[in-house]
Amino acid sequence: xxxNNISPVKRKRRIMEVKNxxxxxxxxxxxxxxxxxxITEVKKGLSRRVFDxxxxxxxxxxxxxxxxxxxxxxxxxKKKTTDKFNKLISEKIIxxxxxxxxxxxxxxxxxxxxxxxxTENTALAEKKPIELIDTVLGLxxxxxxxxxxxxxxxx
Numbered sequence: 001x002x003x004n005n006i007s008p009v010k011r012k013r014r015i016m017e018v019k020n021x022x023x024x025x026x027x028x029x030x031x032x033x034x035x036x037x038x039i040t041e042v043k044k045g046l047s048r049r050v051f052d053x054x055x056x057x058x059x060x061x062x063x064x065x066x067x068x069x070x071x072x073x074x075x076x077x078k079k080k081t082t083d084k085f086n087k088l089i090s091e092k093i094i095x096x097x098x099x100x101x102x103x104x105x106x107x108x109x110x111x112x113x114x115x116x117x118x119t120e121n122t123a124l125a126e127k128k129p130i131e132l133i134d135t136v137l138g139l140x141x142x143x144x145x146x147x148x149x150x151x152x153x154x155x
Contacts, residue, residue, distance in 0.1 A: 100113070
């Protein structure tokens with residue numbers, strides 16, 4: 001077989017881009033693996049628009065997503081779209097966006113991944129993944145399970 005007959009592997013679509021330039025910029029940085037650029041954005045603080053983009057893409061309600069990123073829904077509702085979050089919340093928003101982006105890629109279906117996040121999981125001591133991602137350790141554990149699913153070594 002000639003090399004020019006080999007089609008490149010196409011990467012599955014992850015989180016869709018939305019009509020939210022702030023959110024799309026963060027997703028592009030995550031996909032590029034540009035940690036230094038992400039750190040710069042975290043230090044500047046992410047805007048409420050980025051949070052809204054994440055909420056829209058994950059279909060999580062304000063209360064659930066607020067808890068996951070470490071704040072209250074009242075605090076979120078008080079912010080204007082251009083208001084910035086502190087570094088801790090900004091970093092958590094990026095971590096959750098990256099997790100969902102990865103999950104949507106591995107599951108190849110947004111609805112399947114969303115359902116998986118709300119289902120008790122043997123690999124997570126019968127916990128629902130969504131219940132664990134409000135901590136860094138829990139988020140990392142959920143990401144590890146998704147990685148095992150990706151490589152077919154789910155146990």
